[in-house]
Amino acid sequence: MMKLQNKSITRSHLKVGVSTLIILLLTFRVSYSQQQPLNMDVDFKSVKIDEFVQELEKKSGYHFYYNQSHFDSLRITINLKGSTIREILNEAFKNSKYQYAIDSESNIFLTLNTKIDERLPLSLFGNFSDVSKVASKSNSVSITTLDNERVIPKQIDTKAEEKVYEVGLRTPSILPGKATISGYLREGKSGEPVVGASIFIMKPRLGVVTNENGYYSLQLPKGQQTLMVRVAGQREISRQIILYSDGTFNIDLKSQVISLKEVVVTRKSDNLAATQMGVNKINIQSIKNVPTVFGEADILKVVLTLPGVKSVGEASGGFNVRGGATDQNLILFNDATIYNPSHFFGFFSAFNPDLVKDVELYKSSIPAKYGGRLSSVLNISGREGNKKKFTGTAGIGLLTSRLNIEGPLNKDKTSFLLGGRTTYSDLIFGLMPKKSVYRNSKASFYDVNLLINHKFNEKNSVSLMGYVSDDQSDLGTDTSYSYANQNASIKWQHVFNKKLNGNFVIGYDGYKYNTESNSEYDTLGAYNLGFDINQVNFKSGLTYYLNPKHTVDFGLNSIYYKLHPGSYLPKGRSSLVTPDVLEGEQALENALYISDNYEMSPSLSFTFGVRYSHFSNLGPKTINSYAPGLPKEENNILDSTAYRNGQVSKTYQGPEIRFSARYVVNKSLSIKAGYNSLRQYIHLLSNTTAISPTDTWKLSDPNIRPQQGNQISLGLYKNFDSNALETSVEVYFKRIKNYLDYKSGAQLIMNHTIETDVINTQGKAYGAEFFIKKTAGKLNGWASYTYSRTFLKMDDPNAGELINGGEYYPANFDKPHDFTVIGNYKLSHRLSFSSNITYSTGRPITVPIGLFTYSGSLRALYGDRNSYRVPDYFRTDLSLNIDGNHKVNQVAHNSWTVGVYNLTGRKNPYSTFFTSQGGVVKGYKLSIFGTAIPFVNYNLRF
């Protein structure tokens, strides 16, 4: 209940409907209220309604409700002394169509044309959520709330908003000058930090964004302030403070009872105000609303719907950002680097959606704290465990099930979050007909996450993270494939003082695969092939709030790599396989960075960052040197040098520039520009179009140079309808140097001289991305159109043979036109429809240009690389989300998702191949999902 007598200056909007079917939108204000009638002196000269109302509210204590748009043209000029409120209003609206009504609770309603009956029930405005249809007795006016959630902040915590908090040491009077307010923004229910929320005051416009721990620090003028908090995908909330001196102020957001999830994509909370560009942030609610093939929310598949992100097809594990290769994305999950982000070769992403809070994709302005990959950073933030009580979620799908539990280990201090996901596909294979070759197939995967957070005090907290994912499969062949990610880290968050805080992370990231032959016919050649990559990281990141205009981030990142590039070992006693183990690789990568976010003026801001990266390849390792000017071939080896343990064989280093600027033209329009350069010292060796489970990673060494990229981009951002509709256009141009491609027939596995099979390739990419997003209303979602091109060129004179004669050719994922619509329509609070529509140009392929006869069969003669395209891609998915009832006190909340993937059943070609069969060449196109695929998923929260 919101009592209007309470002292409060909450601003809200309320929609009312009038039975005459005229819908009046009223803005409502509440201020100091005094019951006794007042005689006031007023003097207005051609003022707008806002000023008029403000003045009267201050003087009288009445609260005004009105729809601002109806009063746009009104200018009020009156000069009265000792008048009552009615006299003033009569005079002000004399000879106009404006009407007013005053109720017994000192509320004043201003309307156009229609007068509201003053005898309306009081309760009407006492409690918004209870308001439904109320008919008045005498007049023909009734008021109905149509859509109160649009109006009232969802997470409104009225008591907190009304209360005035005192921050700092109280002084008898407010001293002039500024003071720093800092603290944490957290979810009230679970105690989780809220990341990336804007905390600001309106006048003067000063603000800051909470960091990954939910921490903020802001220097403000002392005195009474209204601190506004804007969280991605939610409306603003406010806190009244009186700032006496430097002090701590933690804000708890009150969680709402289950509400219908909205599709909300937010560009770093405020697409206009942030200096960065090319950033997409998606919260898990949005991800969960996008229909996916098996009905389970899939982070990577949703990332693919963002402008500028592409993949070669539905079954590919990787994604390509603005023309970058799949190995040029830094995928971070709670600060841990994930080398293989997918299960079952790309059909599922390796992240349990119930444990993820949000996902940020940086594709243009990559903050200086990130580095090591050229194209993008995909930062997946996990949730924290609930610090107040034990809860959990469970989901049952056609192929996977998941269970997560969380709760306090020590109330308000320590929490844990444990989640797991697994398949039961082995079981399904077993149920298949006896004759099926797949009956004996095996395919399974699981992943487990554990997160423990402990808060020592306001200044120190520690979190422990563990993540394991594992895939096993034999695909009905006599070879079994397995791969696994393993990550663990410990993170310490420390607040040094009001202005300086930092994060320190030590972690281990690992990825390995293993392939074994199980053939009973070929025991002589039975083998076991393995690869692994391990890295130990140290990351420190500090933020210094120098003054309201400057926020400085700086830190040091170090990674020690240890790779086992391959081992090929006999399996079983009868195997004759000669054990072959490639020499390990070691390297140390260090990077120092500093960046300054400078708010030059409210309209102009810059972020200038430099990251200096330094990479050393270390022994023990024997490295070949090749005759200069000749192709790197085994017969051109001049010498080979054996480096001792820890000895540096080669160092690469250089600065990386991260610059972006923003100019706010007006309240709804801003322009941004950015320049980024990046370096990458680790490369994925893959000559398949999609990431395959036998792809390995390789470190830069004296023969393999680091990849380098730079990008220049420009963006225009315009919001309409008070930010309910966000639009943007971004254009970019990018160059890539020393991208790795391979010679014809290159052997990438177990190659002792891999440098003889790789060719340095140059790339260029450019494009324009158009994005429109509707954040509010029953229908919401986003649409994007991207025009982009990516070309590669292999013009290394020492490469020997050149692909397409050394000319530019389109990359595998060059799909010039790409159009995506994600929409969500709420039928009611329990029922919503989601849909996903995607169109793109078909990807380039290499096709035969001729035929020849060899070994008894006609065979295909291939032409230039990627000179042809598969037919265009088009897909529509639809899902219906049904929530169980929303009663707060029930033990468990459940929901269903049912839908159809690829509704039109279009056979979108994934790849083509030409194979010699029965003496002739036959061309085929392979589509992965050739029909409409229905799915159902059941979710439970307890």
Next chain:
Amino acid sequence: MLAVIAEPEGAAKNLFIGLDRYYNMCGVKYTWASNTSSILVCCICMWGVIAGCRDAFEPMINAPATGYLVIEGFINSSVGRTTIQLSRTGQFAQNGPGPEARASVEIIGEKSNSYALKEKQPGIYESDLLNLTDQSCRLKIKTFDGKVYQSDLISRVETPEIDSVSWRRTSDGLRISVNTHDDSNRSKYYKWTFEETWEVRSVFTSLYKFVTKIDPVTKKPIIEAVERQPGEEKLLFFCWKSNVFDGLMLGSTAKLSRSVITQPVTFIPAESEQLGVLYSIEVEQIALDEKGYEFFNKLKTDTELSGSIFNRQPTELKGNFQCITNPAESVIGYVGFSSKKRKRIFISEVEAQWNYAVLCEIPFTILPVSDTLKKYSDRYTPLYMEPETQTTPQLLFVAGKRCVDCTSRNASNVRPVFWPN
């Protein structure tokens, strides 16, 4: 047929095959070498949930005429003839490239001794019986249009004898493998082909046949059943079918400590006709050098195994030839200096514990009058004549053609020379 290749890349390849099979699990068992057509096979696959599809795809390519020279064959390192085939690459849309006729082909030994090959048929060039003693040689080709092509220096590779061709009965069929080894450890790369032959037999013996005659009275054609010549019935009863492997089967022992290899050659599914009576397979083995193996492996990858989600880019096919007159011109082909070794085995129905039956209608009788015979002559063959009795007239036993005449089953009644008994 799928080959298990004993090298790491084999791991990746197997995976490619495996996944392809997932996407094409069509309710029916899908076999790799199936001839089933370009008809779209669409199916519920992988866990019965993912539907994958394989459709015929014919790109509308506006390709330039290529016409590259294609060279195929082996220089025979043992006593014998060397056969080299020359052809040209053709347009994709058109059917088939043509042979390259009227070229001059010669083998040049390391001591500059040269042996010319003669054109036996258009595009097929054969040497005299030779016994080359050189350790290495070259092949030189001058085409009719005056261009000169020459191979790199080709070293002699000795092909070891095939140790054995073995077979193993499994519940779902019979698997045949070839086993070979090289004690000298010099031969590490192999290529195999095979030809299989099997006997098919009719179910019933036909002693009579239909003949069309002109009725001397009515001057109209009539059909009669007449007795066959002795021995003629055998031509309908015993037949043979054969199949030449037209794929690339490769193996390597490079990763093994000893050059020993067991290569699965083919798999005969249970209840197949091939082992209905007697089956024979001759496996031919040829040793390759490393470059030759790479060439054929690349050819195999690009033209036989490319359908999967982990598509590998087709790559440039470089053999061991160059155009001397125009170094930029593409030439396709790899010619080795080696010899072929062969081994044949027979497997009988009894040994294989095979179970194969042709389903036949029981023979029935018809009246041997022209009008009746005319009705049956298309689809039936006469077996024998039941003589007239006191109670019944003369009756002719007939049976379905397929069960009587084995040549109607796409088989030949010419007995192969190597066929026993």
